[in-house]
């Protein structure tokens with residue numbers, strides 16, 4: 379059944395990192411008592427093996443890579459969770475009733491539980507040994523907030539030279555840059571004054587430098603405001619973010635540009651709904 383009027387949006391780097399930071403003090407050191415899988419296709423290996431592999435383990439830390447969360451276990455194995463389009467990962471009391479669309483529950487010995495709620499059912503939880511990470515993880519490109527600026531600029535320029543498509547498609551390609559999605563790609567391109575429709579190979583070195591600076595500034599500001607919440611995203615404590623109040627173009631279809639007053643344009647670029655200002659972005 380189609381859900382009319384609900385637009386889901388994938389959590390991007392600021393949202394996933396905010397979830398990581400909110401969950402870390404809650405789950406670090408916690409011992410897994412039981413695991414309940416309600417959607418077999420959401421987990422790998424198969425549910426029985428997945429649950430057996432987690433039971434009795436302690437979580438020693440959480441890292442993030444792109445839009446993936448990586449829970450480290452005390453036996454060296456790793457559980458990676460990708461929220462995809464609409465997944466939420468929320469820390470609950472064991473007595474909290476399961477929300478609709480709960481696909482996975484990890485119960486801890488301290489009486490708390492981690493609930494994975496996923497209305498679109500695209501989210502995944504994969505348990506793997508360090509020697510055999512899933513392909514999605516190994517294919518990831520550089521982190522946008524890497525301190526290796528020159529390396530990142532070289533990667534962007536090289537990827538752009540090989541590509542005939544628009545620059546926005548390059549920014550969304552997780553094999554090049556891991557963690558940007560539709561919101562932050564639109565915001566970064568607006569801040570950098572680059573049209574999302576511009577062929578990636580026509581972006582100059584000076585523009586890549588400007589884009590890099592804008593990307594770092596926007597992602598860091600979004601982290602300060604704990605991500606962008608529209609309908610679905612909340613952090614690990616169930617709290618919404620505030621960056622939606624700072625968006626310049628994303629979600630402002632039919633509104634005017636804050637910088638120049640011109641009407642913003644909404645088009646599809648690289649298969650995604652895209653917002654930009656045709657006056658400020660060239």
Ligand SMILES: [Zn+2]
Nearest residue numbers: 635638655658
């Ligand atoms: Zn403008």
